[in-house]
Amino acid sequence: MKIGILLFGTKTKVSKESLYSSQLVKKAILARGHAARIYYSNDFQYTFYNSRPGLLYRSKRFIPPDVLIVSANILSNIDLHLALVKQMELMGVRLYNSSVAIARAKNKLRTIQVMAHANIAVPKTLVVTDMNYLDAAIKELGSFPMIIKLAQGSFGSGVSIIESPRSLRSILDLVGPPSENQRNHVLIQEYVREAKGKDLRVFVVDGKVIAAMQRKARRGEFRANVAIGGSATAIEITPEETIMAIESSRILGLSVAGVDLIRTATGPKILEVNANPGLRGITGATKLDIAGHIVEYAERLFDMTKQI
Numbered sequence: 001m002k003i004g005i006l007l008f009g010t011k012t013k014v015s016k017e018s019l020y021s022s023q024l025v026k027k028a029i030l031a032r033g034h035a036a037r038i039y040y041s042n043d044f045q046y047t048f049y050n051s052r053p054g055l056l057y058r059s060k061r062f063i064p065p066d067v068l069i070v071s072a073n074i075l076s077n078i079d080l081h082l083a084l085v086k087q088m089e090l091m092g093v094r095l096y097n098s099s100v101a102i103a104r105a106k107n108k109l110r111t112i113q114v115m116a117h118a119n120i121a122v123p124k125t126l127v128v129t130d131m132n133y134l135d136a137a138i139k140e141l142g143s144f145p146m147i148i149k150l151a152q153g154s155f156g157s158g159v160s161i162i163e164s165p166r167s168l169r170s171i172l173d174l175v176g177p178p179s180e181n182q183r184n185h186v187l188i189q190e191y192v193r194e195a196k197g198k199d200l201r202v203f204v205v206d207g208k209v210i211a212a213m214q215r216k217a218r219r220g221e222f223r224a225n226v227a228i229g230g231s232a233t234a235i236e237i238t239p240e241e242t243i244m245a246i247e248s249s250r251i252l253g254l255s256v257a258g259v260d261l262i263r264t265a266t267g268p269k270i271l272e273v274n275a276n277p278g279l280r281g282i283t284g285a286t287k288l289d290i291a292g293h294i295v296e297y298a299e300r301l302f303d304m305t306k307q308i
């Protein structure tokens, strides 16, 4: 088989973390006897000849691989970037994750809407669009500290802890009133104190949990992200957590997902679901062949659909 990996950006501009993960996947592709190729989004041009959606890659007609693994290493201009994935879908390219699943996962407000609709527990959250309602929102949510997050953020950046009404107001001033901040919604969320700086990262591929780790924030930090110094260890998760992780990936439409769960006094809750979970932390903590699982799904997808 020919299996491709799509990275967003140019060869020289992709982050070290994304390059590392895609190299692991490439090795897993080759180890299974397939051909591997990495594509960079900036080298594509879209064509509409005879009204048909098509693509050029490095100025030549794009001949799709048998399966394309989309590494959604997109941090901004998500709609713009996802138009490429959409174009490929319109051309009938076998790929995952899909553009709509990535769009849902990349926006924490949208994720939480989908979760709430499916009755999956999330921390108590409020989204304000006008500062006149800020005081009411603070009262509604209850006690400080609170968490404030940008709808589009990753690696812990865009997530802050607010100790008092005074600091909440000043940070919202810094971000800009949400209704005028076209780039981002602002989520105000209850702080799960009892988690003590820990959360779970559950890796789901094709509807199965293939690995899980607990992450612990470093001293003086509440965010457990490995990218900002959190430490990771393999962990057994409960059946309830397993079901939550699988269900949230399924309803978002993600074939590969990194589900962030937090253990609270009232049971596990979903923090967010990542469409492009990094492989370094989870591979290091669990010693499992995560990239291998991702590639095996490409093989299954090909087998399931090649006759059609």
Ligand SMILES: Nc1ncnc2c1ncn2[C@@H]1O[C@H](COP(=O)(O)OP(=O)(O)O)[C@@H](O)[C@H]1O
Pocket (backbone or CB within 6 Å): 123, 147, 149, 153, 154, 155, 156, 157, 158, 159, 189, 190, 191, 192, 193, 195, 197, 198, 199, 217, 222, 223, 224, 225, 260, 271, 272
């Ligand atoms: N409501 C919360 N209560 C306690 N800690 C939280 C809460 N929300 C996020 N965190 C911590 O901050 C980290 C980053 O938040 P997350 O929502 O996963 O955003 P990001 O996309 O930046 O990873 C989490 O891994 C968790 O450790």
Ligand SMILES: [Mg+2]
Pocket (backbone or CB within 6 Å): 155, 156, 225, 260, 272
């Ligand atoms: Mg996270």
